[in-house]
Amino acid sequence: MIKISNLHKSYRMGANSLHVLKGIDFNVEEGELVSIMGSSGSGKSTLLNILGMLDEADEGSYFLDGVPIKNLSEKQGAKYRNKFLGFIFQSFNLIGYKSALDNVALPLYYQGIGRSERIDRAMSYLEKVGLAQWASHLPNELSGGQKQRVAIARALASDPKVLLADEPTGALDTTTSYEVMDLIQEINDEGRTILVVTHEHDIAQMTKRIVNLKDGLIIEDTVVSQVRALSNV
Amino acid sequence: MFSRDRWSEIIEALTSNWFRTILTAFGVMWGIFILVILLAAGKGLENGVKQGFGGMATNSMFMWTQVASKPYKGMPKGRRYSFEIEDVAAIKRQVPELMIVSPRNQLGGFRGTNNVVRGLNTGAYNVYGDYPEIIQQEPMDITSGRFINYSDIDEKRKVAVIGGGVRSELYDKGEEVLGTYIKINGVNFMVIGTYKKKGNNGDAEEMQKQIFVPFTSFSQAFNRGNKVGWMALTARDGSSITNLKEDIIDVVKSRHSIHPDDDRAVGNFDLFQEYSKVNGLFIALKAVAYFVGVLVLLSGIIGISNIMLIVVKERTNEIGVRRALGATPWSIRGQILMESVFLTIVSGMAGIILATGVIYLVNFQLSQMDTSEMMFLNPSVNLGVVLIALSILIISGILAGLIPAQHAIKVKPVDALRTE
Numbered sequence: 001m002i003k004i005s006n007l008h009k010s011y012r013m014g015a016n017s018l019h020v021l022k023g024i025d026f027n028v029e030e031g032e033l034v035s036i037m038g039s040s041g042s043g044k045s046t047l048l049n050i051l052g053m054l055d056e057a058d059e060g061s062y063f064l065d066g067v068p069i070k071n072l073s074e075k076q077g078a079k080y081r082n083k084f085l086g087f088i089f090q091s092f093n094l095i096g097y098k099s100a101l102d103n104v105a106l107p108l109y110y111q112g113i114g115r116s117e118r119i120d121r122a123m124s125y126l127e128k129v130g131l132a133q134w135a136s137h138l139p140n141e142l143s144g145g146q147k148q149r150v151a152i153a154r155a156l157a158s159d160p161k162v163l164l165a166d167e168p169t170g171a172l173d174t175t176t177s178y179e180v181m182d183l184i185q186e187i188n189d190e191g192r193t194i195l196v197v198t199h200e201h202d203i204a205q206m207t208k209r210i211v212n213l214k215d216g217l218i219i220e221d222t223v224v225s226q227v228r229a230l231s232n233v
Numbered sequence: 234m235f236s237r238d239r240w241s242e243i244i245e246a247l248t249s250n251w252f253r254t255i256l257t258a259f260g261v262m263w264g265i266f267i268l269v270i271l272l273a274a275g276k277g278l279e280n281g282v283k284q285g286f287g288g289m290a291t292n293s294m295f296m297w298t299q300v301a302s303k304p305y306k307g308m309p310k311g312r313r314y315s316f317e318i319e320d321v322a323a324i325k326r327q328v329p330e331l332m333i334v335s336p337r338n339q340l341g342g343f344r345g346t347n348n349v350v351r352g353l354n355t356g357a358y359n360v361y362g363d364y365p366e367i368i369q370q371e372p373m374d375i376t377s378g379r380f381i382n383y384s385d386i387d388e389k390r391k392v393a394v395i396g397g398g399v400r401s402e403l404y405d406k407g408e409e410v411l412g413t414y415i416k417i418n419g420v421n422f423m424v425i426g427t428y429k430k431k432g433n434n435g436d437a438e439e440m441q442k443q444i445f446v447p448f449t450s451f452s453q454a455f456n457r458g459n460k461v462g463w464m465a466l467t468a469r470d471g472s473s474i475t476n477l478k479e480d481i482i483d484v485v486k487s488r489h490s491i492h493p494d495d496d497r498a499v500g501n502f503d504l505f506q507e508y509s510k511v512n513g514l515f516i517a518l519k520a521v522a523y524f525v526g527v528l529v530l531l532s533g534i535i536g537i538s539n540i541m542l543i544v545v546k547e548r549t550n551e552i553g554v555r556r557a558l559g560a561t562p563w564s565i566r567g568q569i570l571m572e573s574v575f576l577t578i579v580s581g582m583a584g585i586i587l588a589t590g591v592i593y594l595v596n597f598q599l600s601q602m603d604t605s606e607m608m609f610l611n612p613s614v615n616l617g618v619v620l621i622a623l624s625i626l627i628i629s630g631i632l633a634g635l636i637p638a639q640h641a642i643k644v645k646p647v648d649a650l651r652t653e
Contacts, residue, residue, distance in 0.1 A: 054557060054647040074562045074642075082559020093554045097249035109238060110559040158559070 001162060001193050002028040002051065007060035009046055020046045021057070022216035028162075028195065033188040033226070035196045035204040038213035044197050045166065047213065051195065052085055052164050053077050065161050082110050086155030090167035092147040094139040100150045101126060101135040107158035125153040129183060145176035152183055156192075163187070163194040169203055181206045182229035202227075243572050246544075257540040258580030260533030265584035265622055268526025269614055273592045275522050277612030279515040284431070284610055290333075290370045290467045291508040294474045296481070297463035299500045305492035314489045314498075316461035318452075324464075327484050330472040333370060336461040338362035338451050340418065349444065350416040351403040358399055360417055360444045362451025370465050371430070378411045378426030385447040391454065393422040397429050398441035415444075420454045422446055474505045527625070534577070534629040541573050541637035549644050556646040566638040573634025574627060581626035585619060 009021040020043045028034055038044045049055035050062065053069060062069045064084055072080065086107075087093075094103045105122035113121075126132050129149040131142075139147055148168060155163055165184065169177035181203060188194050188208075196207055204210050205227045212220035247254050301312045321336045340360040341348050347355040361367075365381050376397065385392055393415060395403075400410055414421045422444075430440045452458065466481060468474040482499045485491070491498045545552070552565055592612055599610070 049647050052557070054645070078556060078559050078561040081557060087557050089554075093550065093557075095551050095554065097245055106555070107558045110555075110561075110564070115238060154558070 001030045001032070001065055002026070002195075003061075003063040004051075005061050007047075007050065007062065008058050009043075009050065009055070010058060020216050021050075024060070024216075024218060026211065026218065026221075028193060030193055031188070031191045032209060033185070033194045033196070033207045034209045034211060035198055035207040036211045036213060037199060037201075037204050039199065041215075042213040043216045044213050048164055048166055048195070048197050051162075052087060053081050078110070082107055082158055084161045086158065086160040086163045088148070088151050088155050088163065088165035088168045090170040092139070092144075092151045092171070094147055094150060094154075096139055099136050099138060100131060100142065103139065103150055104154045104157050107154065111158060122153070122157055125157050126150070128156070129153045143176075144172050145179055148172065148176075148180050149183060152180070152187070156187065161193065163192060165194065165196045167198055168196060169198070169200065177203065178229045185226070185229055239568075239571065242568060243575050246568075246572055247576060253540065254576065257537055258576055258583070260536035261530065261577055261580040261626070262533070262584035262587065264526070264530030264533035265581045265626065266588045267529045268522070268622060269585055269588035269618070270591060271522035271526050272519065272618055273588070273612040273614045275515065275518045276614065277595075277609045278518070280610040280612070282511060282515075286504075286508065289372065289504065291504055292470070292474050293370055293465060293467040293504045294478060294481075294501055295463060295465050295504070296485070296499060296501045299498055301491050301495055302497040303492035303495040305495070306490050308490060314491070316464065316485070318459045318461055320461065320485060320488055321464070323488060324466070324481055324484050328477055328480050330469055330477055331466055331481070332469040333366045333465075333467040335364050335367045335370060335465045336448060336463075337367070337465060338448065338455075338457050338460070338462040340451075340455065348418050349399070349403070351413070354403045356399065356402045356442075358442050358444050360393075360446065360451075362448040362455075362457070363445050364448050367445070367465065370467050373428040373430045376427045376429050378424070380426055380428070381445060381447050386449050389449045389453055390447060391420065391422045391450050392425045392446065393417070394426040394428055394445040395424055396441040396443050397427060398438060399444060400427055402442075417444065417446070418455060422450075468505075475503055475509075478503060530625065530629070533580075534633045537573060537577060537630070538633040538636060541569060541634055542640060544572075545569065545637045545641045545644075548641075552641055552644050553646040556644075562642040565641050569638035569641050570631060570634040573637070574630035577626050577630030577633060578623075581623065585622065588614075 004024055004026040007021050007024040007026075008019070010017045010019040012018075024047065036044045036047065046055065050057050051064075053072065056072075064080075067080070067084075069080070094100075095106070098106070101119065101122050104125055105118045108118040108121060123132065123135060126135055129152055131146060131149055131153070134142060134146060134150075139150070142150065148171075152168075155165075163184075168184065169180055172180060177200075184194060184196070185206060194207075196203070198204055205224060206229050207224070208226050209221070209223045211218055296316075298313075298315055300310075301308070301314065302310055304310045316336070318336060321334050325331060325334050338361070341358055345357045345359070347357045348360065349356050349358050363381060364386060365383060368380050375394075378394070380394055381392070384390070395410070395415070403415060404410055404413075410424050410427060413424050415424060416422075428445075430443075446454075452460075466474065468477055478501065482501070483493070485499055486493060486495065489498075552560075555565065556562075592614070595612055
């Protein structure tokens with residue numbers, strides 16, 4: 001599903017340049033649930049941004065579902081992001097003046113899907129995350145866990161190939177974190193490929209494979225036996 | 234681009250901060266309000282002052298004889314001469330651009346002695362010998378009876394049309410006027426009509442105290458022969474009397490053996506020139522109104538641009554999320570532009586409506602008063618001005634949104650999401 005080889009990325013900070021990713025080779029198959037771990041500054045967020053086409057690599061190749069991601073125009077980038085990827089952020093990033101339902105429907109809006117179909121589909125995803133009765137609420141009327149579940153529904157709405165989650169539980173307490181991870185595991189069980197960036201070991205243990213990043217290089221890539229989140233709740 | 238979803242996006246974005254939206258809109262509303270009010274006030278003043286011309290045919294001049302100031306063809310300077318009725322036909326023939334040439338004779342004048350008698354009442358009035366066309370040059374409302382016609386001219390009937398002022402002095406209230414006789418310098422004339430003149434000059438009252446009789450009857454009754462006191466000339470639409478003046482005076486000079494370079498022999502007053510001066514004043518006034526109005530509007534638009542920049546800054550995170558979810562740069566740019574144009578147009582319309590309401594109220598108040606003496610009448614703006622204002626609004630809305638929109642698409646999703 002994801003094929004990365006020899007990925008380099010550096011940021012220019014005035015006169016110096018900061019070499020963040022120093023040659024990453026990394027493959028993800030369809031249906032995997034991978035966690036990317038590493039201390040801050042290890043380059044895990046940069047890697048996720050490149051995977052999410054929010055940022056571009058300086059060197060190396062990146063294939064997503066067989067499509068080369070290179071030198072995309074802004075418009076193409078927007079289209080690919082919409083079609084291939086679903087984002088889940090640490091700070092949820094819901095749009096404050098839109099109801100939960102409208103937030104979920106937003107990716108479908110950018111796909112140009114008609115209003116009534118959009119609402120139907122968004123509703124079914126809200127049901128999936130168990131928030132159907134909160135559809136008309138604004139994000140600030142929801143709890144953190146509910147917000148993240150809305151964000152997950154939104155990420156799923158465009159039916160993407162890959163879900164990218166950047167510290168999805170970073171802003172949540174342990175119980176809520178596990179509930180969110182349970183949802184992520186459930187989605188993965190249905191066969192969707194998911195990448196989770198985290199620095200919490202217990203969260204990483206709930207995935208199927210842990211990739212450890214340090215100073216811009218992969219130092220460890222192990223398949224683990226998955227801990228079901230439900231058993232910890 | 235104008236889908237229902239777009240609209241609901243715009244409405245949602247604008248209503249998410251009501252207070253700020255209204256404050257921003259107020260700037261533009263105020264600008265367009267000032268613009269429309271200034272233009273309407275200018276128009277009102279223009280209407281008022283032009284009313285002072287009393288609906289007179291403004292493409293006109295008056296011409297009278299003076300003293301020849303140069304010797305010519307053996308005749309001395311200081312010679313007096315007089316227009317003759319044949320001059321009228323000659324001028325009409327040689328200057329075809331003239332629409333009306335009215336020869337006039339006159340009795341009485343400023344502080345004249347009593348010259349009109351009816352029974353026990355007497356009065357001092359201006360009595361004019363006129364052709365029927367004079368009513369087109371000096372419009373008046375015929376309040377009863379009729380004005381002079383060509384049968385009166387041809388048959389030299391001794392008939393008279395009197396003003397309201399004459400009537401109130403010579404007649405009792407409610408007394409029948411038509412068919413009665415008044416004695417002008419000892420000659421009886423039958424009253425066939427009464428008139429009322431428009432205009433708000435200082436001599437408005439004086440203008441109601443005139444008597445019009447047929448030119449030919451006047452000449453015969455008061456022994457003028459073929460002499461003509463003065464003339465009122467009106468040019469056809471499309472040619473200006475100011476340009477024709479030279480030709481007309483040349484005709485008169487050649488017919489009366491006056492030196493071609495004698496500038497003083499023919500006195501004249503060019504109404505069109507005076508009118509043009511007044512007109513020029515109002516064009517200048519309108520330019521000032523536009524200038525001030527557009528500048529005030531501009532400050533409102535800068536306000537919108539400013540607020541949109543703040544909005545973009547504030548929504549950096551939202552824009553980043555939208556782009557991560559697949560919004561193209563154009564859809565972001567379009568969104569900001571549409572918000573700005575929409576806000577500008579709505580607030581502009583509010584301003585126009587408010588201004589129209591104020592103008593309506595002023596008009597309503599004015600209609601309760603007698604406006605004939607006022608320098609202000611019927612302030613209004615026409616649809617053209619409103620359309621101009623509206624297109625200014627649309628253009629300025631786009632301009633106001635352009636910089637913020639450009640700002641918005643420069644936002645990289647990755648940077649936008651980092652701001653927390």
